[in-house]
Amino acid sequence: MATVLLVEDEPAVRLGVRLALERAGYRVLEAALAQEAWSLLKEAEVVVLDWMLPDEPGTRLLERMRQGAYPHLPVLMLTARAEVRDRVEGLSRGADDYLVKPFATEELLARLEALLRRAGKRKVLKRGPLLLDLERMERAWKGSPSP
Numbered sequence: 001m002a003t004v005l006l007v008e009d010e011p012a013v014r015l016g017v018r019l020a021l022e023r024a025g026y027r028v029l030e031a032a033l034a035q036e037a038w039s040l041l042k043e044a045e046v047v048v049l050d051w052m053l054p055d056e057p058g059t060r061l062l063e064r065m066r067q068g069a070y071p072h073l074p075v076l077m078l079t080a081r082a083e084v085r086d087r088v089e090g091l092s093r094g095a096d097d098y099l100v101k102p103f104a105t106e107e108l109l110a111r112l113e114a115l116l117r118r119a120g121k122r123k124v125l126k127r128g129p130l131l132l133d134l135e136r137m138e139r140a141w142k143g144s145p146s147p
């Protein structure tokens, strides 16, 4: 089963989501801060990312991921914002999907599964520290893109 990185600063939400994910068979890594999340990204196959974090906005972390070593790691954003322009902003900054709080854990699980299914259709080979994206002709070594 896939490894999910859960980035959420509210302990009650984090606990609820973690239990639901573990019950569904996922391995869960947790971070309450964007800074903690950064070092765990290399182990993650999909990321659940809260927008409002104490140290920096989730959208900022997402931008750093997309510009850096994680251009294609699937990200589902969580937010209390329901405005259309906020959703558009989250998606335009590189989120693959979007869920507005409060949400049903069943919906979160269904969306994660869909994200992983889509990601699985890309031909990515992972062998230890080496990651080869055959479709995009990109490769990465220990999480960093290599020329």
Ligand code: CA
Binding pocket: 008, 009, 010, 050, 051, 052, 053
């Ligand atoms: Ca938050």
